[in-house]
Structures are given as C-alpha cells and as structure tokens.
Amino acid sequence: MSTTLVLEAPLSLAQRYHRANLRRAAVLLLLAAALCLSLLWDIGTGPSGLPLRDIVQGLLAPASLDVADRVILFDVRLPYTCMALVVGAALGLAGAQMQTVLNNPLASPFTLGLAAAATLGAAMAIVFVPVLPWLPVELLTPLCAFLMALLSTGLILLLLRWHGGGSHSLVLFGIALMFALEALVSLMHFLADSNALEQIVFWSMGSLGRASWHNVLLVAVTLLLCFGLAMRRAWALTLLRSGEAQAESLGVDVARVRRACLVEVSLLTAVALCFVGTIGFVGLVGPHIARLLVGEQHRYFLPASTLCGALMLSLASIASKSLIPGLIVPIGIVTALVGVPAFMLLILGRRAAA
Amino acid sequence: MNYLKGMALALGLTLSTLTLAASVTDLAGRQVTLPAKVGRIILGEGRMLTTLAILEKQQLPQRVVGMLGDFEQLDPAGYAQYRQRFPALDKVVRLGKTSAATFSAEQAIALKPDLAIFSLSGHGPDVNDHATLKRLQAAGIAVLYVDFTRDPLLHTVRSVEVLGQALGRQQEAAEFIAFYRTEMDKVRQRLKLTRRQPTVFLESRVGLSRECCETMTHGMIGRLLDAAGGHNIAGPLVPGMHGTVNLEFLLKAQPEVYIGTAIGNPASVARGVPTIALGSGIDAATARASLRKVLGRPGFPQLKAVAGKRAFAIWHHYNYSAQNIIGLQAMAKWLYPQEMADLQPEDTLRRFYQRFQPVALNGTYWTQL
Numbered sequence: 040m041s042t043t044l045v046l047e048a049p050l051s052l053a054q055r056y057h058r059a060n061l062r063r064a065a066v067l068l069l070l071a072a073a074l075c076l077s078l079l080w081d082i083g084t085g086p087s088g089l090p091l092r093d094i095v096q097g098l099l100a101p102a103s104l105d106v107a108d109r110v111i112l113f114d115v116r117l118p119y120t121c122m123a124l125v126v127g128a129a130l131g132l133a134g135a136q137m138q139t140v141l142n143n144p145l146a147s148p149f150t151l152g153l154a155a156a157a158t159l160g161a162a163m164a165i166v167f168v169p170v171l172p173w174l175p176v177e178l179l180t181p182l183c184a185f186l187m188a189l190l191s192t193g194l195i196l197l198l199l200r201w202h203g204g205g206s207h208s209l210v211l212f213g214i215a216l217m218f219a220l221e222a223l224v225s226l227m228h229f230l231a232d233s234n235a236l237e238q239i240v241f242w243s244m245g246s247l248g249r250a251s252w253h254n255v256l257l258v259a260v261t262l263l264l265c266f267g268l269a270m271r272r273a274w275a276l277t278l279l280r281s282g283e284a285q286a287e288s289l290g291v292d293v294a295r296v297r298r299a300c301l302v303e304v305s306l307l308t309a310v311a312l313c314f315v316g317t318i319g320f321v322g323l324v325g326p327h328i329a330r331l332l333v334g335e336q337h338r339y340f341l342p343a344s345t346l347c348g349a350l351m352l353s354l355a356s357i358a359s360k361s362l363i364p365g366l367i368v369p370i371g372i373v374t375a376l377v378g379v380p381a382f383m384l385l386i387l388g389r390r391a392a393a
Numbered sequence: 394m395n396y397l398k399g400m401a402l403a404l405g406l407t408l409s410t411l412t413l414a415a416s417v418t419d420l421a422g423r424q425v426t427l428p429a430k431v432g433r434i435i436l437g438e439g440r441m442l443t444t445l446a447i448l449e450k451q452q453l454p455q456r457v458v459g460m461l462g463d464f465e466q467l468d469p470a471g472y473a474q475y476r477q478r479f480p481a482l483d484k485v486v487r488l489g490k491t492s493a494a495t496f497s498a499e500q501a502i503a504l505k506p507d508l509a510i511f512s513l514s515g516h517g518p519d520v521n522d523h524a525t526l527k528r529l530q531a532a533g534i535a536v537l538y539v540d541f542t543r544d545p546l547l548h549t550v551r552s553v554e555v556l557g558q559a560l561g562r563q564q565e566a567a568e569f570i571a572f573y574r575t576e577m578d579k580v581r582q583r584l585k586l587t588r589r590q591p592t593v594f595l596e597s598r599v600g601l602s603r604e605c606c607e608t609m610t611h612g613m614i615g616r617l618l619d620a621a622g623g624h625n626i627a628g629p630l631v632p633g634m635h636g637t638v639n640l641e642f643l644l645k646a647q648p649e650v651y652i653g654t655a656i657g658n659p660a661s662v663a664r665g666v667p668t669i670a671l672g673s674g675i676d677a678a679t680a681r682a683s684l685r686k687v688l689g690r691p692g693f694p695q696l697k698a699v700a701g702k703r704a705f706a707i708w709h710h711y712n713y714s715a716q717n718i719i720g721l722q723a724m725a726k727w728l729y730p731q732e733m734a735d736l737q738p739e740d741t742l743r744r745f746y747q748r749f750q751p752v753a754l755n756g757t758y759w760t761q762l
Contacts, residue, residue: 085639086641087642087644087645107644107645114692115640116641168666176665176667232490232491234601237601246604249603365638367637367638367639
C-alpha cells in the first residue's frame with residue numbers, strides 16, 4: 040500500500056503550472072499547424088480546379104505556370120488567402136483584448152460601435168464621393184471607414200474621461216453610440232441612389248475580394264505592431280481578469296491599460312475592416328474558442344485568439360468559395376452562417392462536460 | 394371580295410380597339426379597367442419617361458404629375474437633356490428617391506392621378522408591393538404594370554402596346570412596335586446564318602464595387618445577350634437575374650468576348666470614378682478611355698478577349714427601356730462581325746432618336762477596346 044503512495048506523489052504547484060504551460064504551448068503549436076493546413080487548403084480552393092501540386096510548384100517557380108494560372112494564383116488566390124489570415128488574426132486579437140478590458144464576454148470590436156462607425160464612413164464616401172485630388176478614388180472608401188472608426192473611439196474616450204466610469208459605462212456608451220451610428224447608416228441608405236445603396240449593402244456584407252497586396256501588407260504591419268504591444272501587456276491583462284481592484288492593488292494602472300488597449304484595438308479593427316467591410320462574429324467567437332483551449336493566461340490567450348481568428352476566417356474563406364462553385368458568397372454571411380452553429384456546439388459541449 | 398375582307402378587318406379592328414380601350418391585360422396578367430379619361434398619371438419610375446416619350450412625343454410632361462427620382466439620379470446627363478427640352482419636368486412631384494422604400498403612397502394619392510404605371514421589377518413599387526397597390530386601388534386609381542427589365546425581349550412590345558391603349562396613343566405605339574419588330578427581325582434573320590455561338594462574359598455595372606464580377610444572366614441585358622446570339626458563360630452558374638462570379642472562374646473560362654455595362658456619366662468622369670462612361674454627353678474618346686481604364690484591373694489584361702481586342706462596353710440603361718433593341722443590335726454585331734456586317738446599329742440609334750425621342754441624340758452608347 041505504502042509503496043504505491045510514494046509512486047503517485049502529488050506534483051508541486053510549480054510543476055503543475057509548468058505542465059499546464061507546456062500543454063498551452065502545445066495547443067498553440069497545434070493551432071498554428073491547423074492554420075497552415077487551412078491556408079494551403081484555401082490556396083488550393085477555387086473554381087478553376089488548379090491542383091495543389093501545380094500550386095506548390097507555381098509558388099516555388101512562378102514561370103512554370105501559364106499566364107492565366109499565374110494570375111489566378113498570385114493575383115486572385117494568394118491575396119484573398121492572406122487577407123483572410125491577417126484580417127481574422129486582427130479581429131481575434133482585438134476581440135480578446137476588448138473582452139478583457141471591458142470585463143465582458145460579449146464584447147468585440149462591434150460592441151463599441153467600431154464596425155458601425157466604419158460602415159458609416161464607407162457609406163458617406165460612397166454617397167457623397169468627396170473629391171480629394173491627392174487620393175485615388177479607390178482608397179476613398181477605406182480611408183473614410185478608417186477615419187470614422189477612429190473618430191468614434193475618440194468620442195468614447197472623451198466621454199469616459201468626462202464621466203470617469205468603469206467598464207460598465209464604457210460598454211453602455213459603446214452600445215448607445217452603435218445605435219446612433221446605425222441610424223446614421225440607415226439615413227445614408229435613404230439618401231443613396233440605388234447604385235450607391237447596393238454598394239453600401241455589399242460593403243456591409245464583407246468581402247475578401249477587395250484584397251490587394253498593398254492592403255494585405257498594411258493590415259499585416261498593423262497586426263504585428265499591435266500584437267507586439269499586446270504581448271507586452273499580457274501580464275497586466277491577466278491580472279485584470281481577477282478584478283479591477285485586485286489588479287490595481289498589484290500595481291496595474293487599470294485606466295491607462297484600458298485606454299491604450301482601446302486605441303490599439305480601434306486601430307487594428309479599423310485597418311482590418313476598412314479593406315474588407317463588415318465581418319462580424321470572428322472578433323467575438325475567436326477569443327471564446329481560445330479561452331476554452333488555453334484558459335485566461337494572456338501570454339497564451341492572446342496568441343491563441345489571434346490564431347483562432349485567423350483560422351476561423353481562413354475556413355470561412357474556403358467555405359465562401361466552395362458553397363456555390365464559381366460564385367463567391369460574401370464572407371460576412373459565411374462567418375455568421377457557419378460560425379454560429381459551430382459556436383453553439385462548443386457551448387453545448389462545454390455545458391455537457393461540466 | 395377584297396373589299397369585303399377589308400371592311401370586315403376594319404370593323405374588327407375598330408371593335409377590338411373599342412373593347413380593349415375599356416380594359417387591358419397588363420404585364421402582371423391583371424385585367425385593368427381603364428378610367429374613361431386618363432388625364433393625370435404617376436410613374437413608378439422616372440426612367441419610364443424615355444418610353445413614355447415614344448408615345449407622347451412633344452406633349453410628354455403634360456400628363457405626368459408624379460414620378461420617382463431615379464431618372465435624374467441614375468442617368469443625370471440623360472435627364473438633363475429632357476429637362477432642358479421640358480422645363481416643366483422640374484415641377485413634376487417626386488414621389489420618392491430611387492427605391493420602392495422611399496415611395497410615398499400618400500403623396501401619390503394626394504396628386505389624384507387617374508392612372509399609376511409601375512414596373513414588374515425595378516426601382517419603384519413593383520408587382521410584389523401589395524400594400525401600395527391596395528392603397529392606390531382603394532383611392533380609385535387604376536394601376537398598370539409594364540416591364541422592360543425582367544424579360545425585355547418578350548415584354549417590350551406588349552408593354553408599349555398596353556401603354557398605347559391606356560394613354561390613347563395606339564397609333565404611336567403601333568409605329569414604334571413596327572420599328573422594333575423590323576429591327577429585331579434583322580438580327581433574327583442574320584442569326585440563322587451563324588454556325589456556333591461565341592462565349593461571352595457580361596460584367597454588369599463595371600466599377601460599382603471594387604471586386605470582380607457582377608454579371609447578368611436570366612433577365613435584363615442578360616436576356617438581350619441571349620437574343621443577340623451570345624453564349625453567356627455565367628448562365629448555368631447564376632440562377633437569378635444577376636449575381637457575382639469569381640474572377641478566377643472568368644480567367645479559367647476565358648470567354649471569347651467581354652462586354653461590360655456602363656454606369657458612368659459626365660459627372661462620374663469629372664469625379665474620376667473608375668466606371669465606364671457612356672450615354673448622353675459622353676464623346677467617343679472619353680468612352681473608349683474609360684473602358685481601357687477598367688480593363689487594366691488585375692486579371693483583366695490576361696483575358697484572351699481583352700488581349701485579342703474583343704472587349705466592348707454598352708450603356709447600362711438599355712436595361713430598362715424600350716430602346717433595348719438598339720443595344721441588342723450592337724451586341725449582335727460584336728459577336729458576329731461577318732454575319733452582321735451590314736447591320737447598322739448606329740443608324741438604328743440615329744433613327745430611333747429622330748422618330749421616337751423628343752431630344753436630340755447627343756452621346757456615345759457603346760464602345761470597344
């Protein structure tokens with residue numbers, strides 16, 4: 040009897056912590072591997088039936104492909120795939136930080152009206168077409184979407200400063216602002232002629248088809264920058280999960296962290312959404328899946344959310360091309376239609392396991 | 394004998410016009426009892442003015458008391474021409490902007506019209522808008538549906554015929570219908586000589602959205618393309634009137650001919666919007682330059698149709714007007730340059746304006762690379 044007890048000596052706290060971290064790191068690696076597979080699958084999906092072997096060969100030696108296939112690979116599929124990657128990652132990362140600083144699992148880049156603001160900006164650009172001689176017309180819509188998203192964050196920060204409330208007031212401000220912005224978007228719908236109206240509607244359905252290498256690069260750079268900044272704050276964010284008072288007693292300047300997070304999250308969301316339109320759901324659900332997988336420790340939670348967001352949008356991109364071959368179903372529709380049931384299953388699964 | 398036959402025919406015709414004048418079957422298949430006097434009419438879409446002008450000629454604005462604002466919004470240069478010719482159009486009450494949602498039934502009823510002319514589908518109240526229909530009917534207003542959009546090929550002649558009866562312009566309607574049928578027959582006869590159908594991609598409203606490619610299939614210009622003898626590569630793919638296909642599909646299918654539809658106008662040219670510019674107020678060089686510009690988008694230079702200079706653009710608003718036959722002829726000529734060598738769409742366009750439009754032809758309605 041006694042010998043077995045010695046053999047099963049309990050692990051020390053430090054050992055258990057170390058082991059849990061190893062498991063978390065393994066989950067991150069698995070997610071990254073899954074993302075790689077999904078990206079390859081995404082590049083390999085399309086109506087032209089270009090086989091994966093040719094694609095790999097084409098990636099290594101572009102000259103081996105004929106002109107049409109080369110255009111398909113480098114100008115159609117790759118920007119599309121990369122856009123799904125960076126936008127998904129950006130939304131996942133933004134959602135994760137938002138949920139933490141607002142202490143609200145329903146928070147996402149949409150909660151504070153960022154997406155509605157971006158849509159309003161785009162709609163204004165589409166309806167009024169202001170002429171800016173130094174700006175190509177194609178960049179007008181993304182730029183206006185971007186500026187409006189930043190403007191709405193600025194407004195919220197000002198309100199917060201004036202009011203001085205905590206995360207609850209912040210969420211309420213955000214929701215109020217969102218309704219106001221949506222009303223203004225509807226006003227734009229009303230003012231628009233039918234062509235412009237359709238443009239606005241399509242914009243708000245979200246599409247990766249607007250991807251170009253420039254856009255992808257811009258989103259990627261913003262993503263890397265914000266990811267670095269977020270990781271430097273990982274411990275403060277982890278502490279914040281145990282409550283504002285607790286975090287403050289441990290030396291975290293909660294107000295400052297929150298402000299910095301909000302600014303970065305808006306930048307990230309605005310840059311991502313301004314090129315692809317409204318893509319909901321990823322910023323809300325990506326972090327939830329990440330939390331289920333690696334828990335709340337932000338050193339692992341932030342990268343996991345980023346990877347989950349990218350994986351989700353990459354899978355959605357495959358679905359958007361495959362649902363009706365030859366046609367592209369707007370990706371914003373796909374993320375919701377495919378994502379919601381998957382999310383429900385996850386929640387139900389967790390309830391059953393508990 | 395011949396005399397008797399003639400008499401019988403004349404009598405029959407008179408009788409049929411008499412009975413038909415009291416009630417007509419509109420394009421929704423409804424039996425519409427026409428009011429004894431059609432003095433005041435409202436239009437579900439402002440762009441109907443161009444068709445109405447065929448019948449009303451110089452008296453155009455006299456009966457129209459209300460219409461939607463779509464004409465001036467979607468084709469500002471075309472509307473400006475009409476407005477210059479008929480300054481009274483400014484006083485016609487706008488019943489809404491460019492969609493059915495903005496249509497004010499109250500405003501429409503307040504105008505006390507005798508007749509409302511709506512489209513089966515389009516920008517104004519359509520055939521599914523039962524609420525508006527019921528309200529107008531309850532107010533004693535006859536509602537007549539016409540169609541130049543859903544099935545332009547089958548419905549154009551019937552729509553003009555119905556309008557002619559409703560407005561008491563049978564003579565004018567008959568003249569236009571004869572013109573339409575003659576021009577249509579020209580294409581049909583020559584199509585009999587063709588051997589195989591060239592494959593075509595029809596890109597709709599080029600430049601409206603940044604991504605490729607909205608297309609039309611079983612309706613609007615899609616139907617005109619079928620009638621012009623084109624094999625629409627998106628036909629099997631897109632079940633409805635229009636849809637969006639993948640650029641990759643286009644690059645793989647490599648259609649022999651590319652046709653883009655133009656929604657650009659002088660105002661959009663001035664703002665630098667990347668659309669194809671055609672229609673009133675656009676000269677040939679501007680039109681061609683705009684087509685060239687949109688065909689520089691990624692992927693398009695690699696299309697064989699573009700490289701081989703079989704890329705064309707057509708005025709988008711052939712989508713909804715009785716003059717769609719002219720666009721049909723232009724497309725037929727592009728698709729079958731040999732068989733249609735003696736077909737003269739430019740001449741048809743000129744004659745259409747001379748005979749049936751109150752304004753002068755002033756602009757370019759199609760172009761090529």
